[in-house]
Amino acid sequence: MAEEQKNGLADAVETGASVAHTVRGAVKAGKAVAASAKGAAVGGPYGAVAGALWSGRKHIGKIIVAVIALLMIPVMFVLMLPGLIFGGFTNAFSTADTENPILNSDTVITETANEITFTINSILNEALENVTNRIEADFTASGADGMEINNPYSSGPVYNSALFVSQYCAARSKDFSSISIDDMASVLRANKEHLYSYTYTEEIRESKETDPDTGEENTVSETWRIYTIVYNGESYFADTVFALTEEQNELAYHYAQNLSLFLGDGMLQNLTGWNGNSIASLGSVTFSDGVTQVVYFNQLDERYAGKPYGTDNIGGYGCGPTAMSIVVSSLSNETVDPVKMAEWSYKNGYWCKGSGSYHALIPAAAGAWGLPVSGCTASEAQRIVDALSEGKLVVAIMSKGHFTSGGHFIVLRGVKDGKIMVADPASYSRSEQLWDLSIIVNEASRRAGAGGPFWIIG
Incomplete structure (x- = not known):
């Protein structure tokens, strides 16, 4: 390894640690962080090293072996780039970019980040279908006359993809070699009934019915169940499925902060709040x-x-x-x-x-x-x-x-x-x-x- 590369990495880590000390409080308070300090402050020294490696990754070049050695601290696996987390431990290069190591490949990073977002979003939609089916089964067994479903997520699920990734990786901290998008998807999909629950209230509604024989109009009382779908949240999922300890939960929170700063949040192409409205035909x-x-x-x-x-x-x-x-x-x-x-x-x-x-x-x-x-x-x-x-x-x-x-x-x-x-x-x-x-x-x-x-x- 060239001496210049060694010094560059050392300087980057030292800089990251210094930044972490300076701005960690600002991040936790929700204040803006300068671009040069992105991610370095969150999660203590682990965040510092991750931030330093991110900002200096283009200069790391061929020292990936040294980086892997640094990553023997389990929590570091979550703080690193998704391209490295999901595949980088077994493959130095990706078929999506055969010219650059995964650590240095923006192509792999963005492709993987998108795949994570799409995967989680698809499972969240499956979970919505799952809770709707459970509601219909409950209604059938209830003997009620009618039902309504209030679904606050009809325009799309609401979630924090970075936090899901972080909780999953925290749960796999002692078995990091098994980490993959497919494995994460299988865990989420197998437990999708935990993602949404429902509550209901019953009310008596009156309606008018006309007797077909006499033509007389009568008032009829019906029992209706009003269901409301509830997103249990990533924290509930962490407790119920991943069974994270208090320490793992805290680390996962910091991981998610870093991933969001490094990569941005999931980006989906939908018109927020679209309720089925349309515009008159524009013609040609x-x-x-x-x-x-x-x-x-x-x-x-x-x-x-x-x-x-x-x-x-x-x-x-x-x-x-x-x-x-x-x-x-x-x-x-x-x-x-x-x-x-x-x-x-x-x-x-x-x-x-x-x-x-x-x-x-x-x-x-x-x-x-x-x-x-x-x-x-x-x-x-x-x-x-x-x-x-x-x-x-x-x-x-x-x-x-x-x-x-x-x-x-x-x-x-x-x-x-x-x-x-x-x-x-x-x-x-x-x-x-x-x-x-x-x-x-x-x-x-x-x-x-x-x-x-x-x-x-x-």
């Missing part, structure tokens, strides 16, 4: 103010919003298929509306229940319609501008900001007066505005997989 809309004439579709259009996307709907979860409808219809000789694209995405495995679309939908759909596609990072702003100036379209996956409160696909459709024109599948008004490139680049997801957060098509 075409934007002709750029180099390429763009056919526009809106996922909330009454023609598409209520149509299925898997077992979800296009209005709430179909920004991915709608974005690709815009691209394919504009760049190929075929008009493909959101319904057709949603069907294609579902049949080909790019729909993720309750989550929207896997990011791989974008390059896959482009390829299926014979359109050249290449991934692009947020650091390649000029490449994006050049592509748009040449008449190409660029699909972007956006995080919280001007376009979404979670995750959302949009289409960049041209450049005008030094600003970017977009086709937003969820907003016609935003599609008529001009946008600073800095807004789009800064708000693009840093958790994008499949070559994103930008895909140049055409």
